[in-house]
Amino acid sequence: MSAEIEIPLSKVxxxxxxxxxxxxxxxxxxxxxxxxxxxxxxxxxLEEQKVPLQIAPETQKLNWKLNQSPNTIDDKEYLKKLLxxxxxxxxxxxxxxxxxxxxxxxxxxxxxDAMDAIHKQFKKKADDELGENPFLAGFEWDPEESxxxxxxxxxxxxxxxxxxxxxxxxxKDKTVEE
Numbered sequence: 001m002s003a004e005i006e007i008p009l010s011k012v013x014x015x016x017x018x019x020x021x022x023x024x025x026x027x028x029x030x031x032x033x034x035x036x037x038x039x040x041x042x043x044x045x046l047e048e049q050k051v052p053l054q055i056a057p058e059t060q061k062l063n064w065k066l067n068q069s070p071n072t073i074d075d076k077e078y079l080k081k082l083l084x085x086x087x088x089x090x091x092x093x094x095x096x097x098x099x100x101x102x103x104x105x106x107x108x109x110x111x112x113d114a115m116d117a118i119h120k121q122f123k124k125k126a127d128d129e130l131g132e133n134p135f136l137a138g139f140e141w142d143p144e145e146s147x148x149x150x151x152x153x154x155x156x157x158x159x160x161x162x163x164x165x166x167x168x169x170x171x172k173d174k175t176v177e178e
Contacts, residue, residue, distance in 0.1 A: 040108045043088045047147040054085045055150065059111055060138035066122040066130055066154070070115035079112035083139075084150075092149035093117065093139070097131075100149070114139075118152070132156060 058078045073079060084091065087108030094100045103109045103117040127134065133154035140151040
């Protein structure tokens with residue numbers, strides 16, 4: 001006959017350990033600090049300090065049609081650049097016709113973020129629904145009118161504004177054909 005030794009089992013409850021805290025009390029009640037990046041500001045804070053903003057001049061070189069994906073841009077390096085310096089977490093973009101979109105990025109709004117916000121509004125529109133000026137010409141910041149929003153400018157064609165060089169190319173093409 002074997003001798004069995006009985007060891008009393010003690011109950012283990014994982015919810016009771018760690019100081020009898022209920023699950024709702026142990027939740028973190030603040031935002032993660034990893035989502036905030038140093039050197040990126042709220043535009044309202046910059047307005048209070050009257051810090052001047054500088055828009056990236058590359059936005060005028062994009063020749064981007066508002067209803068096309070920003071990924072169709074030839075020079076992808078432009079898309080990675082910050083839209084404004086100092087970098088901001090969000091910016092409102094207002095069109096002359098009254099439409100307003102907001103571009104957001106906690107690491108600083110880039111040109112692509114602004115284009116994505118615009119594209120979201122125009123992607124389902126046909127070319128003839130875009131009006132007379134379907135291409136992005138750039139952005140304007142007028143702190144007198146509104147410090148926290150940029151005005152979106154549009155242009156008629158997607159050709160770079162280089163003066164008369166496109167006409168010269170046309171003449172050269174004609175002479176080659178003759």
